[in-house]
Amino acid sequence: MYASVLEVLEIVKEECIHDQQSVEAGVLINAMESFDFVLTLHLMIDILGITNELSQALQRKDQDIINAMKLVQVSKQRLQMMRENEWVPLLEEVSRFCNVFEIEVPNMDSKFKPRGRSVRKCKEITNFHHYRVDLFYAVIDMQLQELNNRFSESNTKLLLCVTCLNPSNMFSAYDKGKLIRLAELYPADFSMIDLVSLEHQLSTYIVDMRTSEEFTSLTSIAALAKQMVKDKKNVVYPLVYKLIIFALALPVATATVERAFSTMKIIKHRLRSKMGDAWLNDCLVPYIEKEVFDSVPNEVIMQHYQKMQSRMQSL
Structure with missing residues (x-):
């Protein structure tokens, strides 16, 4: 793909009748045939590969919250592992790529010279420091910070409370305490009296669910809601059903x-x-x-x- 893009740009540069487009093609070729571009390209491919499953899971309307939260943790761990251990393999891969396409690989011990900027106005650092610290570390830290901001401790606790409603493996994730804390996050919908009633209703609900064949084989919260409506359990356990509705609305919204x-x-x-x-x-x-x-x-x-x-x- 890289070679094909360069070939197309070369054709545009040589045969285009408009000078501006020809110049733009030349600028793009010059940028693509630089070590900075190749390193950034490989870095982005690796990072997008790490976060791809998480991105796909979060975009689906029928989100599996348990797996989504697990993927958040896995993505953070993989990014941290990449930060600590994968600089050398990445540099070796980029160097091999550059050798194939005859792109100059800078000496990592030499002084860094920024393209298009005066050397005198830049701080004196080596190429190694620039590419590893200012680029490699900076990009990964940015991704980690974004994940931490979007999935803060409070948000994570909220989603983990929601996972307690999952009926998989005969409601193995059930935790009454977390579900009550989830209800407490909605004071406009659950009064103090409702919270007291919910505690007893949950105890009856879980025994009923685990002893009913129609519910023990369910694998998602959405399927649980459908089955409850079908068997009119939403009338029997209205407060629990309200929690389930909130759990379904949260990720989709x-x-x-x-x-x-x-x-x-x-x-x-x-x-x-x-x-x-x-x-x-x-x-x-x-x-x-x-x-x-x-x-x-x-x-x-x-x-x-x-x-x-x-x-x-x-x-």
Whole structure:
């Protein structure tokens, strides 16, 4: 892929009739044929590989919270291991890559010379310090800090409380104390009387669940909620069912909000900066809920617009 991109850029540089595009292609080639680019490229590939499973898990609507939290811890551990042990293997891999494509590999003991900047205005450091500390360590620390910020101690405790509702392995993750603490986080929905009732309701609930064949084979909180509604257990254990609803809404709402903000940048850009809230909302809903709107036949949509007002001809 790297060689193919360079080849295409070379063609653009040599054959493009527009001078600006030719110059831009030359700049890109110059950047791609540098040690800095190759090192950064390999570093990003490794980091994205470490966090890929976590990223995919957090983007799914039917999130498995237990596995997601486990992946957070695994990603942190792998990033820390990479920081401590994988600088030398990375440097060796990058050096081999550079040798294949005849890219100059700087001497790590030499003084670092930044590209495009005056040497006199830069602090005197070696190439080794720049690439290992200012780049390798800095990027990994940034990723670790981002994970720590997004999954703080309080957020982690909240999600771990939610995992106690998981019915896998005959409700092996069940912990009444954590579920009561989860309810205490929603004072507007659980009064003091509700908390007292919840404690007794949970004790009855777990015995009922573990002795019912319909529930012992369940593997997710979503399946548990469906089965409770099917067997009308949501009426028998209303407070427990409310906790389950909150547990289901929490991760989905987070992922949905993230997707909505990402979509907003696509819909409302500089050419549509004066778009009103109503029109923006009308554009966002079909874009975000593509699966729903794809299932609606075009004929139904045409008939709907046809009936909205009289038209000179049929759509």
